[in-house]
Amino acid sequence: MTVANTDRGKKMADDTRLLKVESPESGVRLCTLNRPRALNAISPALLAELHATLAALRDDAECQVVVITGAGRGFCAGLDLMNASETRRDESALSIQSRLQSQETFSGLVAAVRVLPQPVIAAINGPAAGAGFALALAAEVRIAAESARFLNGAIRLGLSGAECGMSYLLPRLIGTGAAFDVMLTGRSVDSAEALQMGIVSRVVPDDELIKTTLEMARTIAAHSPFALEMTKRVVWSNVDAPSFEAAIELENRTQVMTGMTEDCREAMLAFAEKREPVFRGRG
Numbered sequence: 001m002t003v004a005n006t007d008r009g010k011k012m013a014d015d016t017r018l019l020k021v022e023s024p025e026s027g028v029r030l031c032t033l034n035r036p037r038a039l040n041a042i043s044p045a046l047l048a049e050l051h052a053t054l055a056a057l058r059d060d061a062e063c064q065v066v067v068i069t070g071a072g073r074g075f076c077a078g079l080d081l082m083n084a085s086e087t088r089r090d091e092s093a094l095s096i097q098s099r100l101q102s103q104e105t106f107s108g109l110v111a112a113v114r115v116l117p118q119p120v121i122a123a124i125n126g127p128a129a130g131a132g133f134a135l136a137l138a139a140e141v142r143i144a145a146e147s148a149r150f151l152n153g154a155i156r157l158g159l160s161g162a163e164c165g166m167s168y169l170l171p172r173l174i175g176t177g178a179a180f181d182v183m184l185t186g187r188s189v190d191s192a193e194a195l196q197m198g199i200v201s202r203v204v205p206d207d208e209l210i211k212t213t214l215e216m217a218r219t220i221a222a223h224s225p226f227a228l229e230m231t232k233r234v235v236w237s238n239v240d241a242p243s244f245e246a247a248i249e250l251e252n253r254t255q256v257m258t259g260m261t262e263d264c265r266e267a268m269l270a271f272a273e274k275r276e277p278v279f280r281g282r283g
Contacts, residue, residue: 019049020071025214027064027221029057036072039127041080047109054112061281064221064228066116067213068139069123070132078130078153079106106131110165113138114236117229119220123213125206129153134164137173137199140232141216144200145209148191155186172239174198224263225281230254 020032031053033040042050057063070076094102113120113135122128122139130153136142155161161183171179174197182189191203204212220228234254241247258264263279270277 018043018046019053021053025218025221027062027225028067028214028217029060029063029065030067030069030210030214033068033070033076035080036070036074038080039074039077040070040072040132041077042106042109042131043080046080047106050109051105051112054109054116057118058116061225063118064223064225065217066118066120067123067217068113068120068135069210069213070125072126073147074126074132075122075124075128075148076132076135077127078132081157107164110134110138110169114165117232118225119228119232121213121217121220123209124148124150124200125209127151131164134166134169137166137169140235142200143209143213143216144191144194144203145206146191146203147206148194148200148203150182150189150194150199152183152186155183161186170199222276224258224261224267224277224279226261226263227258230258 018034020030020034022030022032024030033042033046033050035041035043035046040046057066109131119141120139121141121143122136123143123145124136125145126147127149128136129151133150133152136150152161152166154163161167166183167179170182173179174182178197181187189197189199191200194200195203202212234250237250238247241250263277263281266279267277
């Protein structure tokens with residue numbers, strides 16, 4: 001009876017956490033935004049928890065892949081408008097510096113995802129709006145449930161649609177014309193159109209979203225952690241490479257560097273011996 005009560009108490013505690021972090025697979029961290037009644041809109045408390053968790057994941061030597069998803073029927077509805085409306089009432093008392101600091105903390109969430117050494121997969125269920133859309137764009141891979149839909153929330157509120165890195169990430173993903181279509185209209189893009197546009201790489205039934213995402217995460221996590229990190233860094237760097245020659249130069253240097261690691265030697269030896277490699281990791 002005591003054990004049962006303890007387990008129930010632990011589950012209740014987990015259910016009340018704003019951000020749940022689990023390890024469903026070796027090397028995989030599943031981060032679930034846990035405000036389902038608010039469609040996982042980002043409140044100040046959730047924002048603080050996300051920043052703290054992402055900072056901890058950067059130093060997590062056991063973590064190979066990060067998966068981000070939302071509890072319930074939504075991925076993330078963006079900024080919590082209820083909290084924001086309360087803040088707006090006192091805006092006249094805020095300095096420009098204070099407003100900028102608040103905006104930088106909010107948009108810094110997307111930057112924190114980008115600078116993680118681990119690849120990030122966004123498992124998108126239901127709405128991904130505003131900053132929630134940007135959070136999904138910051139991931140290296142996006143898998144959508146059939147219920148997923150994407151929209152730029154800020155433009156509907158009299159704010160610029162260019163927020164949280166969206167003006168950088170979305171045009172590079174789908175082109176400027178399609179990005180302007182989405183960002184200027186504020187219209188909802190469903191999962192089928194998102195797949196056609198290239199916002200997501202695949203669409204699956206809702207009840208298969210986490211299973212499919214974890215299967216991909218498991219495949220990625222089987223590789224050398226340092227090789228994964230450097231692949232992420234080089235691709236993001238070469239998105240803005242000034243020339244093809246500059247991109248090749250960075251690739252060449254990185255290939256030599258990764259080729260001199262213990263993990264590379266282990267991978268080649270394991271391939272020759274027809275066995276699974278045992279990597280030492282990033283640490």
